[in-house]
Amino acid sequence: MNARLSSCLLTLALLAGCQDQPPSTTLQGDPERGRIALAQHACRACHMIPGLTGPETHVGRPLTDLAEQRFIAGSLPNNQANLVRWIRDPQSIDPHTAMPAMGVSERDALDMSAWLLGPQK
Template sequence: MKTLRTFAALLAASACLLAGCDSGPKPPPGVVGDPGLGKLALTQYACQSCHKIPGVIGSDTFVGRPLEGLGKRPFIAGNLLNNQANLMHWIRDPQAIDPTTAMPNLGVSEKDARDISAYLLTLD
């Protein structure tokens, strides 16, 4: 009986671990970072306060452009080619790219910018 309970407990623990293995959508080829952690980081930096972001609950009043379809846009920030390096630069230091932007510099770490960009580039 003890063996059966131990087996059931191990089976339940394994199921819980495996359920957490999927971090969400897979980033496009060549994109690094964890989209699941990026989605979480978006909420930690309160990006949804200004942007409409698929899969993230936020405000009904938006200052920034909606981010849906960002993965298919040819340009970001008006004039940058849409790739991960440029998106990370924009996320980390928007005023360096456009000094007149309303987007604040939130002190996003390089790792968070990598994960956030990995998530945003999955948005078709």
């Protein structure tokens, strides 16, 4: 095989590997621990959350369909990493948000996001 043909084949092979891949649907974290953390951090005081009991509140948006939303907080692409960022420090993303920083640990935020983005309960 000549060098030019080899170069073309190599380029085509590399380009084939660069095709858009769908985002991973595998969530990290423990959803059951996330459900418990959502209750411990009193998230239900402001949000309707599937699988959690509490008052019927309308302060924050309902989180019943969070996995179906395109954006978090109106501007962040909806994925687990961004949801963890939002849960941990919402003011760093939107300084005017009413959502308070609740002192949620990285682990708890990961678990909470696994519950919120997982199959609805």
